[in-house]
Amino acid sequence: MSSEQKVAIVTGASQGIGAGLVKGFRSRGYRVVANSRSIQPSVTGGDPNILTVEGDVGDPRTADRIINAAVERFGRVDTLVNNAGIFIPKPFVEYTEADFTAMLSVNLAGFFYVSRRAALEMLRRGTGHIVNITTSLVVQPMAGVPAALASLTKGGLDAVTRSLAIEYAEKGVRVNAVSPGIIKTPMHPEKTHAALAGLQPMRRLGEVEEIVDAVLYLDTAAFVTGEILHVDGGAHAGRW
Ligand SMILES: NC(=O)c1ccc[n+]([C@@H]2O[C@H](COP(=O)([O-])OP(=O)(O)OC[C@H]3O[C@@H](n4cnc5c(N)ncnc54)[C@H](OP(=O)(O)O)[C@@H]3O)[C@@H](O)[C@H]2O)c1
Numbered sequence: 001m002s003s004e005q006k007v008a009i010v011t012g013a014s015q016g017i018g019a020g021l022v023k024g025f026r027s028r029g030y031r032v033v034a035n036s037r038s039i040q041p042s043v044t045g046g047d048p049n050i051l052t053v054e055g056d057v058g059d060p061r062t063a064d065r066i067i068n069a070a071v072e073r074f075g076r077v078d079t080l081v082n083n084a085g086i087f088i089p090k091p092f093v094e095y096t097e098a099d100f101t102a103m104l105s106v107n108l109a110g111f112f113y114v115s116r117r118a119a120l121e122m123l124r125r126g127t128g129h130i131v132n133i134t135t136s137l138v139v140q141p142m143a144g145v146p147a148a149l150a151s152l153t154k155g156g157l158d159a160v161t162r163s164l165a166i167e168y169a170e171k172g173v174r175v176n177a178v179s180p181g182i183i184k185t186p187m188h189p190e191k192t193h194a195a196l197a198g199l200q201p202m203r204r205l206g207e208v209e210e211i212v213d214a215v216l217y218l219d220t221a222a223f224v225t226g227e228i229l230h231v232d233g234g235a236h237a238g239r240w
Helices: 016-027 060-074 097-125 148-168 190-198 208-220
Strands: 007-010 031-036 050-054 079-082 128-133 173-180 228-231
Touching: 007 016, 007 060, 016 031, 016 079, 016 208, 031 060, 050 060, 060 097, 079 097, 097 128, 097 148, 097 173, 128 148, 128 208, 148 173, 148 228, 173 208, 208 228
Parallel strands: 007 031, 007 079, 031 050, 079 128, 128 173, 173 228
Antiparallel strands: none
């Protein structure tokens, strides 16, 4: 396979948006490194252009294994999607220390460790793109869905997206984010979908493919960096 073929890394790729991203990048001809704690080589369906790397993104050794695998097997890193994330909605005073530690570990430490290693590789080649998956709750919290730790951690991703976009603007590395509304993934049990849809401006949940399309658009958008692209049926726009 030609070393001209682009390589994308997707964290949290065993299901939901991450699994959709793996398919989306493959459909565009990318080779893909797919990570999650439980991901198994069998998910590739025998596709030699998908490499799975098991591991917790909150552990810096996982970041080393992901980037080393991408470079050793595929020779380059073009795009990193920091998709691994957890969501624990609760009233603020009911959050435990374990909730706090878990949310920081996956949503923020996971971003930091993997992005730091990927950025080194991108800066070395003078080209690359990092996409963070955040949430519209950062800019439009919902009274019916208390989730302060989601805002605290994903708000950090929104902020660092702009910060790194400026730090790397002249270095060939773009940094963007996609900010989903409520999307139909295993994160939300099916029995909750109707109630959640009722909380959305468009009265429906988003589809995984709608997030994948946004990531793929950003990946081709050479003059776009520092963008937080909301794909949320209008949820960020105001009260409804
Ligand atoms: N669905 C929504 O409504 C929604 C809305 C806004 C934002 N988002 C964001 O979109 C992203 C994907 O969400 P989703 O709905 O697809 O979630 P999901 O269906 O729950 O899938 C989460 C994925 O992340 C992996 N993961 C969890 N902890 C991990 C860790 N420590 N290290 C590596 N991988 C880990 C899981 O696999 P393992 O269990 O194998 O690790 C799984 O593949 C998340 O960042 C989420 O916050 C989702």
